[in-house]
Amino acid sequence: MTVLLIFLTACGTATAPIEFAPDGDIIQQAIRLQLSQRLNPLSQQLNTKHPQLEIGQINVKNIDSIVVSELPTYHLQGTYNLKLILPRQQVNQKNNQFEIYLQRQAEGKTWRLLSKDNKKASEELSWKSYLITAQE
Structure with a gap:
């Protein structure tokens, strides 16, 4: 009964459970x-080759939960460190800022990166969505 009550309470709010x-991998x-x-x-x-990226030291400083299109x-x-591996050199950057929106899909197995679609003229906020695939 308690689980059902928590579930119903969560459905009635405009946030997603932080837990x-x-x-970190996602x-x-x-x-x-x-x-x-x-x-x-x-x-x-x-007309150059895309640099190889190494991302580390991710530090999430703020996390908010919302519901977009009825999905958490x-x-x-936060911040992260980046190593760009170029053909003739490596560039190290520390404490780069990031801001991302991540959405768990209905089946709970995959995640999508959301970005606000600024090209829409309507007042209603719209989103672009990109599937996050496993790193190869």
């Missing part, structure tokens, strides 16, 4: 995906 927030993959989305156009424009979504903010 189901993504783990956060790392989401940051990698977000960086790749930004670096790919630049690499194409410069987590807004995370």
Whole structure:
């Protein structure tokens, strides 16, 4: 009965349970995906190979839970260290800021990176969604 009560209470709120927030691997993959989305156009424009990325020392400083399209979504903010491996050099950056929205899918097995769609003219907030795939 208590579990049912908690479930019904959670359904009536506009937040997602923090205890189901993504783990470090998902956060790392989401940051990698977000960086790749930004670096790919630049690499194409410069006609260069996409740099190899190593992400570490992820420090989540703030986590908020919301519901987007009736699915639990987590807004995370924090810092991470980045190593860019280029053909002739390595670049190390420390304490890079990140802000990501991660959404657990209905079956609970996969996560999606959400980004606000600023191209929509309507007042209603819309989102773009990208599947986070396992690192190869």
